[in-house]
Amino acid sequence: MLTNVSTALPDADPAPATGTDDDRRQVAAAAGGDMVAFEALYRRHVGRVHGVIARLVGGHCARAEDLTQEAFVRAWQALPAFRFEAAFTTWLHRLAVNTALMELRSRRSRPLEDDEDALDTIGHPDSAGHATALSMDLGRAVASLPPRARAVLVLYDIEGWKHEEIAAELGMAIGSSKAQLHRARGLLRARLGEPA
Numbered sequence: 001m002l003t004n005v006s007t008a009l010p011d012a013d014p015a016p017a018t019g020t021d022d023d024r025r026q027v028a029a030a031a032g033g034d035m036v037a038f039e040a041l042y043r044r045h046v047g048r049v050h051g052v053i054a055r056l057v058g059g060h061c062a063r064a065e066d067l068t069q070e071a072f073v074r075a076w077q078a079l080p081a082f083r084f085e086a087a088f089t090t091w092l093h094r095l096a097v098n099t100a101l102m103e104l105r106s107r108r109s110r111p112l113e114d115d116e117d118a119l120d121t122i123g124h125p126d127s128a129g130h131a132t133a134l135s136m137d138l139g140r141a142v143a144s145l146p147p148r149a150r151a152v153l154v155l156y157d158i159e160g161w162k163h164e165e166i167a168a169e170l171g172m173a174i175g176s177s178k179a180q181l182h183r184a185r186g187l188l189r190a191r192l193g194e195p196a
Contacts, residue, residue: 023088031079038079042072045089049096055154056100059143067103071096097159101169104147141191148172149184156181 023044029037049071054064075095082091142150151170155161156177161169163177170177 024084027079027082027084027088030076031082038076041088041092045092046072048089049092052093052154052159053096053100055142055158056097056104056151058145058147058150059139063103067100068096071099074099093159097155098169101151104151105171107147138188138192141188144191145184145187149180149187152177152180153184153188 023041026034026037026041030041046068050064050068053067053071054061057063057067071092075092078095082088142153145153148170152166155166155169156163163174163181166172167174167177172180
């Protein structure tokens with residue numbers, strides 16, 4: 001049974017809106033148990049969530065799919081505690097990134113899936129032309145980076161995080177985050193045939 005959704009919304013104040021009106025209504029309804037509202041949120045945001053997770057796990061489709069589903073399960077479970085202090089998209093995006101990073105951390109103690117060897121198979125221009133080959137290979141090049149270097153590159157260059165945030169989330173020193181970013185960029189340049 002749905003609770004009164006008007007009690008879930010904060011009192012109106014002159015502060016700027018922190019999300020779309022549709023998101024706010026649907027988040028409030030979903031927090032009260034409305035599965036239809038949550039499904040609408042899922043459909044609206046699944047592409048972006050899947051995209052960031054896929055980049056973080058190196059394009060491994062099955063892993064990205066599983067982690068996307070896990071992120072939305074966690075979102076469903078955590079929604080009753082959501083307080084509209086940030087935009088729902090920001091909150092969901094951070095939850096998705098954390099889900100992927102937890103999985104990457106758990107894999108650190110297990111053997112990697114030949115991430116270093118995968119670098120040997122990419123970055124070669126094909127008959128369609130050098131520029132076309134490079135643009136097609138960029139995604140694969142990022143996917144083939146060692147997991148920590150890839151995570152730092154994605155979070156810093158694509159998601160816009162600061163080194164302090166990355167270091168805290170990945171459990172490393174700020175200098176290590178900067179070094180991993182430098183390493184990732186160098187590996188990308190080398191594999192794509194660009195001068196250092």
